[in-house]
Amino acid sequence: MTGDPVYSRWALELAQSPHAGFVHASSSGTLRMYWKMRIDLSSPLVPSMGQHDPLDGLITYSRLQATASQLFSQPGTSLKSEIAHMASLCQKVPWETSDPLGIGGLMCDALTTAELHLQGIADPLPSLHVLLKDGLSGMDACIKSPSFTSPPEFRLAFRELGMTIGLHALQKLAVLVKDHPEAFKEAVGKMQVFEEYYGWCDIIEGFWLTPENQQVRNWTDHRDINQVMLAASLLPDGYLNL
Secondary structure, X not given: OOOOHHXXXXXXXXXXXXXXXXXXXXXXXXXXXXXXXXXXXXXXXXXXXXXXXXXXXXXXXXXXXXXXXXXXXXXXXXXHHHHHHHHHHHOOOOOOOOOHHHHHHHHHHHHHHHXXXXXXXXXXXXXXXXXXXXXXXXXXXXXXXXXXXXXXXXXXXXXXXXXXXXXXXXHHHHHHHHHOOOOOHHHHHHHHHHHHHOXXXXXXXXXXXXXXXXXXXXXXXXXXXXXXXXXXXXXXXXXXXX
């Protein structure tokens, strides 16, 4: 955080502006969220809702609001309504997934949830215990799948590297839990179980750092996002230290 309030104000406005386009009521009156919209927000490109999009939105909005509260006595823009919408969308949504990118996202969300909890922000954030439980279940299934032993032409680097970024987030979360055991009693046992997966960071990063593995079409077709995700995994503090 730079400490310059102008960036916080811009972030609030940037979050609020597209919200009305993405979040809508279905024909039955149920609140839903489009996965992708046209650039001008005139209509959806993908009308379905991503599994973790509401969760990501809830945590991101909560962090932006918390930052604004630190910088302004009375922020001009409030995300209270948007946070309520996201909290409603998160109700009864299962977070468990075998997708490595989704698992990594869950772990990053767990870290941010813990950081916000230490700032005194809990409601309406999800339970850290549930995030870790679902993330652990999904990671176990993912690691045991044959995908991580397949040739590079059958693998998607950016999805695998999403999981390694999540594992780096878990290592940061483990430090928080160790430093504040009373605040995170429910997470202590889970963090110890996750330790056996940390070695996958080196395995996956090393695989995609190998030059010949960057020659296959699955790398070159997604080169931009693959390179960004690899860089973020190798230097996770640039992404995780917000």
